[in-house]
Amino acid sequence: MNATMRRVVIGATAVSLALSVAACGKAGDDNDSADSGSSKGGKTIGLLLPDSVTERYAKFDRPFFEDKVEELCSDCKVEYANAAGDASKQAQQVTTMITKGVKVIVISAQDSAAIKSSIQAAVDKGIKVVAYDRLAQGPVSAYVSFDNVKVGELQGQALLDALGDKATKKSKVVMINGDDADPNAGQFKEGAHKVLDGKVDIAYEQSGLWKDTVASQKMSAAITQIGAKKIAGVYAANDGMAGGIATTLKGAGISGIPLTGQDAELAGIQRIVAGTQSSTVYKAFKPEADAAAQLAVNLLEGKDIKDLATETLTSGSGDKVPSQLLTPVSVTKANINDTVIKDKLYTVADICTAEYAKACKAAGLQ
Template identity: 40%
Template sequence: MKTLSTLVSSISAITLGMLSGSAMAAPSGTVAFLMPDQASTRYEQHDFPGFKATMSKLCPDCKVLYQNANADVATQQQQFNSVIAQGAKVIVLDPVDSTAAASLVHLAQSQGVKVIAYDRPVPSTPADYYVSFDNEGIGRLIAQSLVQHLKDTGVPTNKGGLLEVNGSPTDAAAGLIKKGIHSGIASSGYKTLAEYDTPEWAPPKAQQWVSGQITRFQSQIVGVVAANDGTAGGTVAAFKAAGVNPVPPVTGNDATIAGLQLIIAGDQYNTILKPSETVAAAAAKVAVGFLSGQAAKGETTLFNTPTQLFTPMVITAKNLKAEVVDKGFASGKTLCTDRYAEGCKKLGITN
């Protein structure tokens, strides 16, 4: 299995270039890591462990505070105020509400606290840094991958169309993914039957909406562009509950264990592999740089904020073994449980 230290080492050459100065001292200080929700399992399983591991390596005397707002804006406001009161000098913020987060950025900066926007940007005011995967690129990639699959399998463009299950309307990253999806299907010839912005990225809400669209459009639905693995799972559940077999191809994003297993089972067409530890490690490096009094330089600028974007990879059944299992991002033992064992056998994945 690929360890966190291996992932951290693999991006060192890139992220060290973001920091001014030739050497980075290991200061002491308090850094907060504030995540938005628990519906996405990645934060506890990948993002925070990756962030903590890199902080421990670069700044063993630093104190790391972790909070998750569970999709509640008021809770995140309280957590933000709390970590400032506890002496945080750098806050890594993945906002519940990207618009409401502007006031948090202003509050922190007025007290000399640096804010690193993480995964989701804060469009209306400049943070001190923004680090993420290329969210617009993710939307475009999953949509283009689905479109190509439909064409390769001979699905006509003039019979039916696509559903689009977007992310949370309060999440600016979801807006970027949505923009990418639109561009990915714009010239495909396939029309969008309907689309939905899923509150809080909640899979049950995605499932409920898709269930209504199945009743409305029935066999006209030739595919679904879902913005992450959670909404994809809700989408697949809706088709299963309606007795649709096979399920039309469904996209995803995040390469969660559940999403990968749905691909193995043939119920989900693709996902996006974006090891969150990579972005978390980059955020930790920038945070330590801020504690050292160094300015962070981005590879680009988004929302008037120095920005570092990482490029993700599309995963389908064709490359899941080579890119996910063989490279140690998930093991056959984890993926090939119970009903997924037969699918793993077909893909050559062993425990």
């Protein structure tokens, strides 16, 4: 190739490169977005929740968590998945999160023991894991929840308070606990027993697996075993199960006895207003979700969490886990205004639909 031809080729190449650079520059906004997306992908937090039957997860936990992450880290992304009550599905979801390259996983375990190997696999890939609401086994970096033994104590005390002078050692109480695969269920049960043992006769105790249908079946069995007229009260570990139990009690012609719950679900609050459930436990979802988001972002950004997780709990696998525990509140008809309505969890209009209008008026909710 002669010198003249070489200059032409070089010149053409330079023009081509210049045009290419100009084209990239012209599409800069899109490419910057793509880069941001890439960077965003590199700052991704996985949120894995356990089931779709418990109202709180989709309605409160997920949106509160996502909003807080966005507030704390504008270029962070949240990848969400729900196990729909299936432990093996949740294990697969952890694998998917690992494949996607998330940096932190926040997980409310469907089965705290079964998820241990999945958590270990994530940690082996350099992923930090935050146990949310339920203390999963394995090498988790942090845990955020409520004082779950305290939750059980509040439930037990609310049951005794509702029984009043009917709370005697001969008073027969039915206990429908949560799923044994959930470590929280054991802590709720522990707390409730601390308060109830020696004060009433726990005549029937079974797990309702956090399912209203199962709880309903167990309640039917308890009625058959004890006798409808001999049951003084019912401990239900959450509002979902309390709903199934309330239906069974009504079908058996049983009314006016205390029935506990937990989670301050709208249906639970409405039953309290109507008098078919005596109490629930309000675990404010926003503070819990916000705390989890803060822990996740700090871990993602390599920041210390000592000021956030100030307590240490031991998981079922023996791991010592830095923990942040929030304070639960018992809710009865007397303090609905000062709890779930004051915190704007629900409005009076949400609670006092046509079906509950008369009961709301009598309860002073207008």
